[in-house]
Amino acid sequence: MTGQLRAAIYARFSTDMQRDASIEDQIRSCREYAARQGLKVVETYSDRAVSGASLMRSGMQKLLRDGRSGLFDVVISEGLDRLSRNQADIAQIYQSLLFAEVMIETVSEGAISEMHIGLKGTMNALFLKDLAVKTHRGLKGRALAGKSAGGLTYGYSAVHQITPNGDPIRGDRTINNGEAAVVRRIFQDYAKGISPKKIAEALNVEGIPGPQGGEWGASTIHGNRERGTGIINNSAYIGRQIWNRLRYVKDPATGKRVSRLNPESDWVITEVPDLRIIDDALWEKVRTRQGALKSKETGVPVWDRRRPRTLFSGLMECGCCGAGFSKVQKDSFGCSAARNKGKAICTNMTTIKQKDLEARVLDALAHHLMDPEAVTAFCEAYTAERNRLASxxxxxxxxxxxxxxxxxxxxxxxxxxxxxxxxxxxxxxxxxxxxxxxxxxxxxxxxxxxSAAPVRLHPKMSETYRERVAALIRGLADSEGMEEAREAIRGLIEKIVLTPRADGSGLTVDLHGALASLLLLATGAPVHRIARMAAGGQNDKSSAGAELQGVDMIDKSVLVAGAGFEPAAFRL
Known part of the structure; x- marks a missing residue:
């Protein structure tokens, strides 16, 4: 075995304007660099047509995982901007690889140090900002000219033309007659009083592809009136293009883009009569019906109303299609996809009474989860794992x-x-x-x-768990502590899967416990900590293992009542 350093190559190109061969060009250049430096290339990673302004790239994520596993000693890229153009992200990549004792070298800059991260990161961030300004200016010019300045709207097809010197002409559209007929049908059905979910169901039954090529959903049709989303709110169908209604910003916590409504003074409105699909009379009929659907009590539009909050809302899942369960009657839950998208997507029309569901789940939480034999098995496995981690x-x-x-x-x-x-x-x-x-x-x-000291777990903690769950259930009837008890109980549950029984006698309920939260409760953690995790959402639940030092290696497992700690659920 030689002392030759192992190298991994990373390549990326960001837009459709760059050639796919750009990846191969970068890899070839990096291989030549590795040969000159005496490095042995053991792996290559790449991301095609993916922006460098985000770390949410499959190739980059795999590189970081493999780096932490010790698969290579050096990462080679054509330039630092291929790894990322975002200043914070490039610093994160550098720190992550530095912790794993992996060096970064680029063909253009050589060995990367903190100085490169600071200077090049700033330069790349300024480049992105300048590029965004120029892109926005160019798109505004297109919008003012009546051309498309964004994605292609359903009902239209792109017109592909080139200038005499061979450059593409972008932004021209023409009406797609087949999709336009679907748009008119949706407007006409809605104006007649047919609900969006019934319209979506009919389109799915007929096999008509939705705007993204998949199924139709009720939200695709009704969208949000203020934001101009949804088929029935798109003013392009009456020959009026509105651009810059929304802006998109990246959430630094998730790396995902979120939309925000711009002031109306920033909107760019252009008349494009040649692209009209819907006449004014039908457009106004739809607007009138939308106005009539406002809640009499609150005045909140139907497209903005939230579902009534119940003890287990958002935790229920259809065992047939994986969609959520929601209120379908005053006191019953049913599969959302079966009702909003129709039988073509899901046939599960069985409902369950809210009172029945809550009683069954609460009984299981109190009497079946944290089975003493399962807890004993867990404590033994936990101790063995802690010994391995300590070593x-x-x-x-x-x-x-x-x-x-x-x-x-x-x-x-x-x-x-x-x-x-x-x-x-x-x-x-x-x-x-x-x-x-x-x-x-x-x-x-x-x-x-x-993180060296493990949490002390005792096989008899199942008794503590049962006592505290019983107290939480009693707290549901207490006006002062009801909200905290409700959120703490929600925090103990990963999901509730509801599947129709074969004999048609109702729904089978599979309860999946959130292991880390269950253990927190059983080891005496304050109730408000578990409630806070539930209120924070699924991400907080999945990271709850951090509260139990050493339990994080199993925090995504599911605690099974009476069946050991296996990835299954307790069936009610």
Whole structure:
């Protein structure tokens, strides 16, 4: 075995304007660089037509996972901007790979250091900002000219033309007669009083593809009137194009884009009579019906009303199609897809009374989950896993301590050099880098110490669990503590799967417990902490293992009543 360093190559191109061969060009360039540096290429990663402004890229995510697994020692890319153009993201990539002791080298910049991350990250961020301004300006010009400045709207087809010098002409559209007929049908049916979900059901039964090529849903038709979304709210169908109604910003927590409504003064409205599909009379009939559907009590439009909140709303799932269950009658739940998209998507029309569902689930939480035999098995498995992790942590700590000692020693040598007469400006950058490394290593050691002590779990915690669940259920009748008890109970549940019984006698209810939350309750954690996780959503539930140091390796498992800790559910 030689001491040759192992290298991974990453390549990316971001738009359809770049050639797909760009990936191969980048990889070839990186391979040549690796050969010159004496590196052995063991893996390649790539993302095609994906923006560098986000880390939500399959190739990049796989590279980071493999880097943490020790698959390679160096990442090679054509340039730092191929890894990311976002300043925060490139810093995150650098820190993640640095922690895994993986270096970054690029064909254009060579070995990457903190200086490159700061300077190039800033330059790339400014490039993105400048590109966004120029793109917005160009799109506004298209919109003012009556051309498409965004995605292609259902009911229209793109017109492909080129200029005499061979450049494509973008933004021209023409009416797609087949889709336009569907648009007119939707408007006419809605104006007659047919509900969006019935319209969607009929289109799905006939096999008519939706705007994205899939099924039709009620929301695709009614959308949001204020935001101009949904078929019946799109003013393009009356020959009026509205551009810049919405703007999109990236949520730094998820990396996903979210829309926000712009002030009406920023909208660009252009008349395009040649693209009219719906006449004014039909358009106004639809507007009139929408106005009539406002709630008499609140005045909230039907497209903005939220479903009535119940104890288990949002946790129920159809066992046939995976869609959610929602209120279909005053006191009953049913499959949303079966009612909104029709039998072509789901045939589960069986309902369950709210009172019956809540009684069955609460009884299971109180008497079946946290079975004593299952808890004993878990405690044994937990102890074994903690011993394995403790051994691994000891090895990691030894490595960190050695690195810290080396860093301090190197820093001390530079101080001695300055004392001996070496100009400080010659070693300043190296000293700053070593000091930053020292702080990083000290932080990693502190983190290792804080996570060293395992949570103490006892086989009899099932008794504590039952007592606390019973108290929570009683709290549902207490006006003061009702909300906290409700949210805490929701936090104990991963999902509730409802499937029709073969004999047609009702629904089978499969209850999946949220393991980390169940253990938190059983080990005496405050109720408000579990309630907060439930209120925060699924992401908070899945990270609840952080509250139980050492339990995070199983926080996505499902606690099974009476059947050990297997990925299954308790059937009611």
């Amino acid at each position: 691994a942590a000891t090895s990691t700590r030894t490595t960190l301590e050695k690195d810290l000692a080396t860093t301090k020693r190197d820093h001390g040598k530079l101080v001695d050099a300055i004392i001996a007469g070496v100009p400080a400006d010659q070693v300043k950058d190296k000293m700053i880098a070593l000091d930053a490394r020292r702080k990083e290593l000290e932080g990693q050691l502190a983190q290792a110490d804080s």
